Amino acid sequence: MSMTTRLREVVRRAIDRLPEPLAVRLRPRRYRYDLAEVPSAPPQLAALTRVVIGATNYAAQGYLLARALERLDGVAAINVHQRPAGSTFGFPADISVSGDIVRLSSHWRRRQFAAIAGRYSHAIIESGRPIFGTLFDLDVAREIDALRARGVRVAHLAHGSDLRSPRIHRQFSRFSPFHDDDWDARDALQDGSDRYARLIAESGGPVFVTTPDLLRDQPTAHWMPVIVDPERWAAPEPPLSRTRPVVLHAPTNSHIKGTALIEPTLRRMHAAGLIDYRPVSGVPASQMPDLVRAADIVIDQVRLGIYSVAAVEAMAAGRIVIAHLHDDVVEHVAAATGTRPPIVSCWADELEVCLEDVLADRDNARQEAAAGPEFVRRVHDGALSARIVADAFLASPS
Template sequence: MGIVTRVAGAPRRAIDRMLRRRASLPKPVNRLIDHVADHPDGLLGRLAARSLGSFGPDDIPPPTAAPDTPVRVYIAPTNYAAQGWSWARALEAVPGGRIGARNMAVEVPGGFDFPADTEVPVPVYARSVDWQRAELAAVSAFTHVLVEAERPLFGRLFSRDLLAEARVLREAGLSTAYLAHGTDVRLPSAHRELTPWSPFADAELYVDRLEREASRNRRLLAELGRPTFVSTPDLLIDVPGAHWCPVVVDLDRWREPEPPGVRERPIVVHVPSKSTIKGTQLIEPAMRELDRAGVIEYRSVSGVPSERMPELYRTADIVLDQFRLGSYGVAACEAMAAGRVVVGHVVDSVRAAAAAAGDGVALPIVEATPDTVGEVVASLAADTERMRRLGAAGIAFVEAVHDGRCSARALVDHWIGEA
């Protein structure tokens, strides 16, 4: 599916660079950017939508077809790390075969390629009224709709008003639920109280917009009054009354035929999707020092396509996850599924939620902060037997909590009901 893009790459890259350094921009510029984002139907909003590029008839995908089952679940529109697709597959694996599920994802140019039942190019999602209306008609054939990250399902069809969209879905007889993913509901001011390593304490991070959006989304979820889920357990603090729907990983994709061995000089890998958020700059000095001393071999890797990640993890002994949010997500689960030792900073409330979901199986991520990561990794490197135990414990934990069964059970128990 080829997107016809008539916007030059250089201006788009300049806009991206500007957005990444918003904290250093003058206040009037930031207010203008926020105004455009908050008023999509205004003149500047319409011009911004056109900057996403144009499209032709061949770029418009067919509407998402509902499965032929008594219960039909539609999940959209973000599919972060293929989670929308994975939750759909988890629901279809519920015994009895009465649940069918499909996901729709907005295809972001230059993003990672994740599987989805329906992929919609950004310009089509934002500007094609024909696609928006056809998708709405198709969704009316489902019985349940799970909305991800408080994003509109049908682009600008309802001026990005989720309350208006929810009314239309309700009038069509659909049962709706909402699933928060992270920054959409994570309040920076509250997170700074959760962990001293919070990235939202950084002066260079533009938190004003994040604070307003998270506050607005939390009010929206409360006003909607529908079942609400979160993808990571730390967000249970941000959305009172929400239920944890764990992220899902495909164990068969990550598991090795034989348990991995441990090298005498362990290879330590860090794959930061967002280095500032994960704390790369805080942990690398200690890792470089251990590397120079010959204790470990340190590798920081970025831009690896999703399909190559299993191969990357097979070259590692220890995977450094995230050190600032106090939680864990898909990347840590994938590394544990591969039998690798995972090190990161995880707050006690997250560990408690993980143990409860796993019927007492403890989260085996080795605790470390930016202050202690050097000491922790050096200790692991000197104890190969402990590393083997941790690797096996990681696989067992993912099997217990993140293979899809817990996720499907959460959605069924707290929303869909007996299928």
């Protein structure tokens, strides 16, 4: 390290010890930020068990889990969401902080740690991602050790691609996206899942997964069903009242969901006047309920073998949901809940036949769709998820 570099580091540290308003003004322009955008530290909660969840909040799952846990006696919860740069989905969060603040504000990082370590009894860390920015040099294992040293118990929550090993997943499906040798993201996803698995093994603590296929990656984990607000998605009219049904496909990741495999079929059937295909991408979360309610059929994915948050939302709306489900996923859901998910399962190359069957027997399809809202209320409204977290984490003595 050169003398100039060392001097800059000494100056930076000195500035960071000053009051934040003064420190921001003294920083080089490219390292300044708007103090109005810095959120308050997580508050003191009035309960014996105080839970913080952070910080990815994929599909608002951190926020909704906090709301579900609050329904338990003696539990208060809050979620912190570190928003990625350029994110447009607008998911709700108790505390939302921009990536720029996480990166630039050492004051925010120190306040965040002091508040969580001093005010909370439990922390659920999502996706193996740091919740204190660079305070511990992006080392989540060090964050966990620091929290535990202050008496905070820590658990892990995995949502999907963060933990899903491409190496394992491609053994289960000929349509797995991880068979694609020319997919640039595949190796990065494998590296990420391997790192997450090592973190879990080395740090210990309960592990919760929101999709049952992740139990292949972590066999001792607990399936914690994804959560939606059923009333937010409720639709007044049943599907398939139109001659030409509306088919919605709104992938968050078109490669993983298999859009390219099914879109030729959907566009061909649309051109033939059999369906009204409506592809959607990049839509804010606030607009999705109206889009789902306006559809008859929602196609979730045909490559992963699971059903996602989008499928649960469509079931809550009483729509016909199509997704390819792996047998072990269906069997685990049925064993854990006593109910199989009311989803029309088909392979990517069977979609046209699947849609033709739905159109040919609309009464049967409507009956399947009508089971969706009750299934969501029983499995995905947060009550079951909160009980699973309480039993495996909050109520455990260690």
